[in-house]
Amino acid sequence: MAGRAAVPEVIWARPERTGRGPKPAFTRADIAAVAVRLADAGGLDAVSMRHVAAELGCGTMSLYNYVPRKEDLHELMVDAVGGEHELWEPSGDWRADMLRAARQTRALMRRHPWLPALMSPVYGFSPNSLRYLEHCLACLDPLEATYGTKIQLIALLNGCVTTYVGNELATAERTRSLPWSEEQENAVRIAYLGSQIASGAYPRMAAAFMEDSGPIDLEAAFEWMLRKVIDAFG
């Protein structure tokens, strides 16, 4: 009879404390905050059950009283930073509001570079995710469309932002614990790409390389992408 439940559980459905026995020493918010801090400082790899427990000042296995599986810890983290979303009074211009939401999400992800890697539709039910989704729907009130369409718009936009920022951050995160720098890694990859292009097998890529459109403006590219997606909805 001991042991973990053999049936799936949503951590949000599990009450934080049940009233019997010693008072829990921490809240979920405490735990999430510690995990987020560790991830911000040392990347997702720094978030291990042992490490989080040590930082909280308790034994490793005690953590399992609060967080049945590591995945739930991730869910707590996503929800915690989701709380950083600052909502606003919908302006009546849904396009502008969607832009604003996307920019905010991007800022959030740059503050917490591990976030894109944890983004999963599975985590879409956390309190702060629901709060954010409801807010976006409110912003979309002026758009004449079914809720189904609106939710698709939100999902598509979030997906694009996640992909976009994830790409921006991928190398940085990847090289965090490696003995060489992001610049070195990029240089090596670009050198290889150049050698391939020089082989003549990829004429259009070669042309793209020659195009020399000046320094890439990540900011502008992001805005451009957002507008394309938003415009697609009328």
Add this chain to the structure above:
Amino acid sequence: MAGRAAVPEVIWARPERTGRGPKPAFTRADIAAVAVRLADAGGLDAVSMRHVAAELGCGTMSLYNYVPRKEDLHELMVDAVGGEHELWEPSGDWRADMLRAARQTRALMRRHPWLPALMSPVYGFSPNSLRYLEHCLACLDPLEATYGTKIQLIALLNGCVTTYVGNELATAERTRSLPWSEEQENAVRIAYLGSQIASGAYPRMAAAFMEDSGPIDLEAAFEWMLRKVIDAFG
């Protein structure tokens, strides 16, 4: 002096064999094929260096002669399945060609459900990725735009497909090694979502739930999303 290089390396820049010493027992293609087979059968978790080596019939550490880091094994895998892309003669209608490419990518990801998780811009330099990118650029010849814009279009489209299919597959992959089924997990999450919505805190989500738009047609939603994005480019 012994030990691995302290400088980044691209596996594709490293020759498959150098001519001295015993002949290698396997090719990269062999290794990639085994890893892909394991991942198809048991998910990404089944792809460990030990497991792959065992399947190849060699010692674990021998594998490191071919693949310096596990990450490179992933890169091999992505490239290997990228080879499954069947290219075609550009039709002259770039919209149709992009649709075709996206559908093919989706099919590829459904055949190899671990693929979305490994999709990273970092792997964009593998031979088959370059081949695919060049092909897409050829399809976009009729579109009047800079190569920079075209590459952005391709990236955006790939990102959307990855996000979309990744979302479709996330739960399935996640529950693969769990003691309960995808359906059970979904049921629990939806039950929780329902309880939250019933609380009245999310009126628009409640309305969305009530909307009852009939059974969700994933296929149609995917096509719809593609058209939206493609149409955004004119």
Add this chain to the structure above:
DNA sequence: TCCTAGTTACGTACAGCGTACGTAGTGCGC
């Protein structure tokens, strides 16, 4: 032709991971 240097092959070992399980101790509800 032989020698040697660069490879391949692979066993051992280490640090770290998630977490199952067992055992104490604590305090609320009956």
Add this chain to the structure above:
DNA sequence: GCGCACTACGTACGCTGTACGTAACTAGGA
């Protein structure tokens, strides 16, 4: 006040990636 549900946590298992050392092998240079 009794009992039970809960917290706390040490130990242990099987797994991971991979550093390192050693033995076998073979192509290139003398």
